[in-house]
Amino acid sequence: AQRGLVAVAGLALTAANEVLRERAVYWLSAEYEKSDEARKLLREAVNSRYHKVRETATFELAKFKAPEAAEALIRLLQASQDAVQQRTIINALVTLNDPRGPSALLDRLENDPSGTAAADELIRGAGRFRRPQIAERLLGLMTANKKWRNAAFDAVLMISGYDQKIEDWKESDGPSKDHDREKKLFPRRDAVLARLMETCLSLGETGLLSRLMPAAKWSRGKEVEPILSSLVTHAEEKLRHAAIDSLGWRLRRRKGDAEPLLRALQLRDPVSQFLAAEALALAGRKDGLSVLLSGVEFLGELAYRQRAVTALGKLADPRALDLLLKIASEDGHALQEQAIEAIGHMRRSDKADAIFQLLLKSLSLGTRAAMFAVRGLRWFGSPEAWQVLREKATDATFGHSTTAVKQLGWNDTPETRELLLRLLRGETGLARLVLPALEAARRLWGETSLEPDYALLQNKSALWHQEVNESLDRVSQRGDVDRIFEIMPHCQPKVQTLLASSVIHRPTLPVDAAGKGVASDEPRTVQLAAHILGRAGSQASPEAAKALETALGRWLGTWDSLREKARTNPTKATELKKVSECLRRLIWAAGRMAAAQQTLVQAATAFADDPLFRELRREVVSALAWHGDTEPVLAALEKLLRDNDAEVRTVAADVLAQASAARAARAAQELLADRMSFNRLKQAGAVDVAATLRQAARQIHYQGVVIPQLTAAGDLDTLEQIVHDRSLPEATRLGGLEGLSAMARADAEQRILKVAKDESFEQELRKAAWRCLRRSRRLRQKKAAWKSLTGT
Incomplete structure (x- = not known):
């Protein structure tokens, strides 16, 4: 008997051939998750006397x-x-x-x-x-x-854990995406970081210690602060400066201790003194004011002097005002730009008017000074200053409007909020300001608010930035349905489609919101509302049904108006297509809700000769099926049985058969020349068309429809009567023979044979009877063979 793979592999583990032994390990690994025996053998293989088996089995086990x-x-x-x-x-x-x-x-x-x-x-x-x-x-x-x-x-x-990238270096407080990202990282251990810093310091590894300074600066715990404090007096300049910078950042962001920075003010190194004074100033402390004032004049590097001016502005100390005003007023001064921004902090001084005028004057400079003036106006913060910033934000000729927009994120007033929303909606026509406006709006409304997202999605001219995708996701997941219906008319088609999909797939259908949305003037919005109401069906309120009926009548009128314009203006074709899709969904919803019956009845016969309305008429006929057997509906369906559109006739026959079998039976006579429509009507089992079939079978024009029906029904008597009726044309009687032949039944063949042998019948009819007999027998044999083969 054959053995299974696992059993063979177990034996092969001790085979003489090394390749076979290794192959056995792989066989067991392949069966590891399927077989307990394979798991057992693979575990035993790690203790094999063969080194290669032990090694291979160990690595295979490690995979699991x-x-x-x-x-x-x-x-x-x-x-x-x-x-x-x-x-x-x-x-x-x-x-x-x-x-x-x-x-x-x-x-x-x-x-x-x-x-x-x-x-x-x-x-x-x-x-x-x-x-x-x-x-x-x-x-x-x-x-x-x-x-x-x-x-x-x-x-x-x-x-x-500090081998992982640090991304949250923002100076401002408040929620940040980086906080959520941090939760997904390996844990950061400040105590371990502190011990590593101590070890590097004791070993004199300043290069390695420098690599740790960004981590120590950001560290959330207090463990690193004693080490940073000791580095304030370190002999290596680069390390000392990094430590002072880190302590200053921690003073602002981590509520650190100011004492090491105060000690650094006493150092002989002017750069270390400046860095400490700057750090204290940015934290709102004036201990290093004198160092900053002297640093503006005497520090060697221009970058340090510029930073000193900025720090003096942050302090807003009156003792620095004259110096800052002097520099800001001196065109071409190396520190003028920073001084212009810095004086913006001095609004509470007795020279506030002069400062404001100087800031306004600086806005007109065709240099970078105008950008610093914009920032200065933000720090100045008076209502007049914010009004100037709002004006500059929308001034297409102003070269720093992007900066002006960003500053508006710190002015929480109705005027500013409205301006930001207008920028996001694209109403100003300044596409380059959309993303800065979004940044400012996020700051004003908060990260969780969707107001900026609603506005951005209404911008039809905005490029498809990542921010648009993010806004779309946020609104799709958390957006209020009423607001979505409100903004949809103003969105790009792609945004409309994605928003509609998100609304339709919500756990609970927003039927109330859809009842309001169906009154919109925008076709895609109405289409969404109708889709929701149609899915709700009879659960929708009477008010929603009434609103749907009104909308259906209104959009039918709109379609008619557009159709007339499209005859002479091909550019209206796209708009007509959108309205047609909207109408299609309204008609479908009206059927599902059993609403707007009168409007549907009128639409069923409207635009009968217009090929562009043909698909909509078919949709109307299908919708009427939901309205039951009311007289207006039945009368309209009977009328449609004589329509020029074959598909409309077919659908109407199907609907009429489902709605009223009695009316359908009476109308069957009118469909005898329309095979497909008659078949659809006949397929409804409750419709009795037997009498109609028997009567019409004697008319050759209807035999193409009637004979297959009589054959399927097995009506031997009627077909035989047609063959024996010598008053009928020969062609009509031949139709009866063909029907008997198509039955492929022995009793039918007996009746055909009787005609074939009866010499009283015409010779051509008897010849046809013999042909039909042979055809019937062949067909019956084929059916028998198929039944024997398939058992059906």
Whole structure:
């Protein structure tokens, strides 16, 4: 008997051939998740006496994160002499994330009599586990061996979590996307970061310590502050400056201690004094005012002097006013631009009027000074200043309108809010200001508000930026349905489609909002509202049904008007197509709601000769099916049975048969020349057309419709009577024979044979009877063969 794959693989694990033994391991791995026996054998294989089997089985087990794989990998690592293989084992251990892994990696490093350990890979591999319990051991390696220092540094940095990019450097408070992004990262451990900084400092590794300064600056905890404080007096200038900058940022953002910065003011290095004074000023402290005032004149680098002017502006101390005014008034001064912005902070001084006039004058300068004047007006913050900014924001000739728009994010007034919404909606025609306006609006309304999104989606000329996609997602997920109906008429077609899809797929249909939306003047909005009402059907309110009826009548009139214009103006064709789609959905909804019966009845016979209304008329006839067997509906359907449009006749016959079998039976006579319509009417089982068929079977013009029906019904008597009626034309009697032949039944063949043998019948009729007989027998044989083959 044949054995299964797992059983064969189990035997092959001890085969003489090494290739076969290795192949057996892969077979077991392929069956690992399907077979308990495969799992058992693969676990046993890690203890095989064959090295290659042990190795292969270990790596295969590691793929499934089996607990047994960790111990086996550790044994392989201790025995491995090859750096490439060690790297493979390290990666497998990291994937397993077994708590024994980091210690095992470091044990291999520290117990290496052969000197074959891949040191850097082992150390960094230990860091990849991100387990704080191993941090001190790694820090010890930094001290023990300088060759391992960089790798150990990287490993501890990974454990601290500060190897991940820091993106939230905003000076302003409030919600940020970066806060949500941070939750998805590995945890950041400030205590581990502080210990790493201490170790680098004690070892004199200033280069490594400098790499940690951005992390220390951002760190949310207080653990790093003692180390930063000690670095304020460090001999290396670059490191000292970075520490002062970090402490200043932490004073503003992390409520840090100002004491180290106050100590830095006493240093002999003028740059360190300036950095400390600047940091204190930006935090609103005046302790370094004198340093900033002197720095404006005597600091060596222009960038530091510019920053000193900016910091003096932030302080808004009256003692700096004269100096700032002087610089701001001096055209061509290297610090003029920063001074123009800085004086904006001095609104509360006794020279506020002069400052305001100087800012207005600076706006007219054709240089970058105008941009700084815009910022200065924002800091000035008077109603007049904000009015100027609003004017400049919409001035197409002003070169810094983008900057002006951004400043409006700090002016929460009705006038500013309305202007920002107008910019977002594109009403000003300044497309380049849309994104700055969105940034300002987010600041005013808050990150969670959808008001800016509603406005942006109404901008028909806006480029399809990522921000538009984000707004679309936000409104689709959280938007109020009434607001969506309100903005849809003003949106681009693509936005309309996506918004409509989001509304339709909500868990609860917004029927009330749709009842209001159907009164819109925009076809796509009405189409959405009608779709919702149609899906609600009879659950919609009477008020909604009335609103739908009104809308249907109004849009039928609109279609008629547009159709007349389209005859002479081809450009109206696109608009006519939109209205036609809107009408189609309104008609469908009216049917589903059993509403607007009179309007539908009138529309059923309207524009009968217009090919563009043909599809809509068919939709109208289908909608009438939902209105039951009322007299107006039945009368309209009977009239449509004589329509010029064959498909309209077919649909009307189908609907009439479902609505009233009695009326359909009486109307059947009119459809005898229309095979498809008659068949649809006949398919409704309740419609009795037998008498009509028997009467019409004697008329050759109707036999194409009638004979197949009599054949399907098995009406032997009627067909035989037609054949025997010598008063009928020969062609008509031949039709009866064809009907009997098509039945393919023995009893029908008996009647055909009787005609064939009766010499009283015409010779041509008898010849036709023999042909029909042969045809019937062949057909019956085929049916029997098929039944025997298929059993049906």
